[in-house]
Amino acid sequence: MVDESEMTSSPPVPIFDGHNDVLLRLFRRSGGDPVQAFLDGEEAGQLDFVKAGKGGFAGGLFAIFVPPVRRKNEAQSNLTATDAPAVEIAEAQRVTFAMAALLLRIERASQGRVRICRDAAAIEHCFADKTLAAVLHIEGAEAIDENFDVLNVLHAAGLRSLGPVWSRPNAFGYGVPFRCPASPDIGPGLTDLGKALVAECNRLRILIDLSHLNEKGFWDVAALSSAPLVATHSNAHAISPHSRNLTDKQLAAIRDSGGMVGVNYAASFLRPDGKQDKDTPADLIIQHIQYLLEHLGEDGVGLGSDFDGATIPAELGSAAGLQILVQGMRERQFGNELIEKICFRNWLRVLKRTWEPA
Numbered sequence: 001m002v003d004e005s006e007m008t009s010s011p012p013v014p015i016f017d018g019h020n021d022v023l024l025r026l027f028r029r030s031g032g033d034p035v036q037a038f039l040d041g042e043e044a045g046q047l048d049f050v051k052a053g054k055g056g057f058a059g060g061l062f063a064i065f066v067p068p069v070r071r072k073n074e075a076q077s078n079l080t081a082t083d084a085p086a087v088e089i090a091e092a093q094r095v096t097f098a099m100a101a102l103l104l105r106i107e108r109a110s111q112g113r114v115r116i117c118r119d120a121a122a123i124e125h126c127f128a129d130k131t132l133a134a135v136l137h138i139e140g141a142e143a144i145d146e147n148f149d150v151l152n153v154l155h156a157a158g159l160r161s162l163g164p165v166w167s168r169p170n171a172f173g174y175g176v177p178f179r180c181p182a183s184p185d186i187g188p189g190l191t192d193l194g195k196a197l198v199a200e201c202n203r204l205r206i207l208i209d210l211s212h213l214n215e216k217g218f219w220d221v222a223a224l225s226s227a228p229l230v231a232t233h234s235n236a237h238a239i240s241p242h243s244r245n246l247t248d249k250q251l252a253a254i255r256d257s258g259g260m261v262g263v264n265y266a267a268s269f270l271r272p273d274g275k276q277d278k279d280t281p282a283d284l285i286i287q288h289i290q291y292l293l294e295h296l297g298e299d300g301v302g303l304g305s306d307f308d309g310a311t312i313p314a315e316l317g318s319a320a321g322l323q324i325l326v327q328g329m330r331e332r333q334f335g336n337e338l339i340e341k342i343c344f345r346n347w348l349r350v351l352k353r354t355w356e357p358a
Contacts, residue, residue: 262304
């Protein structure tokens with residue numbers, strides 16, 4: 001864990017993050033008020049308002065994820081199994097609206113300290129005002145109906161980013177399973193409804209997240225979408241040959257589209273052996289950043305922590321330890337301009353290009 005007394009006294013570099021699962025953690029929380037627990041901070045979890053302030057976490061994409069429904073007598077360890085049963089749309093909508101309401105309640109209770117952002121200018125204003133910028137994101141579109149009525153309602157409520165699938169099949173496509181070593185080329189790609197979802201997201205200017213799509217689904221989006229290609233929380237397959245990571249060919253397509261990748265802190269996507277081991281060196285995150293810089297360029301790399309959704313290096317610990325990554329970049333001779341690009345400017349560029357008319 002980070003020793004806060006050893007952190008630099010200079011102002012932290014602000015970090016905009018491509019993915020966290022704090023809403024899922026709060027949704028599952030038993031006892032007490034989850035909204036106040038987030039705002040006041042608590043020992044549990046990797047991200048809350050207090051930890052964000054300590055580590056320079058200035059904002060990010062706050063994911064809504066509908067967890068697999070546990071079968072009777074099923075072990076807790078199977079709840080995130082790739083072969084989990086499909087989630088019924090009614091249950092998905094119940095959970096999705098509950099988590100969206102959590103974020104709305106956090107914004108209201110924060111008294112101006114947290115703001116749901118619907119455009120890039122709002123994020124920039126939050127940075128200037130030291131307000132936590134939250135963007136509503138969906139990880140797996142099980143709650144979306146075939147007429148896209150729910151999508152339009154959620155967009156009006158602030159939804160600005162969507163991953164068509166998590167790592168399981170749904171009506172829109174096929175998620176890549178968790179396997180290592182393995183290619184991401186596993187299974188078919190988008191369904192016809194999934195292709196229609198891409199078009200509707202382009203129309204509404206909702207970012208399409210590629211992180212959990214298999215390779216065929218990735219190429220379907222690449223062929224159909226007019227927006228930059230973005231993987232909010234993925235890593236380099238060349239370093240960690242996990243099916244969830246991106247091949248050099250995929251990275252080239254992202255680069256050519258003007259898109260970007262948010263580097264994931266999950267140990268299993270960092271390590272060559274794919275193990276979920278908290279003793280993983282935080283420096284592996286920097287190694288993935290360096291590799292992605294070589295393949296995407298300075299404008300194509302950001303951060304996508306997966307806080308509260310993954311086992312991360314103990315050295316980093318939580319959002320409070322984020323400046324360890326900044327220090328690691330400095331030790332590798334990254335200049336201030338490049339560090340700012342990786343920490344927040346690249347996200348602002350891609351979000352602005354995706355959300356705003358040309």
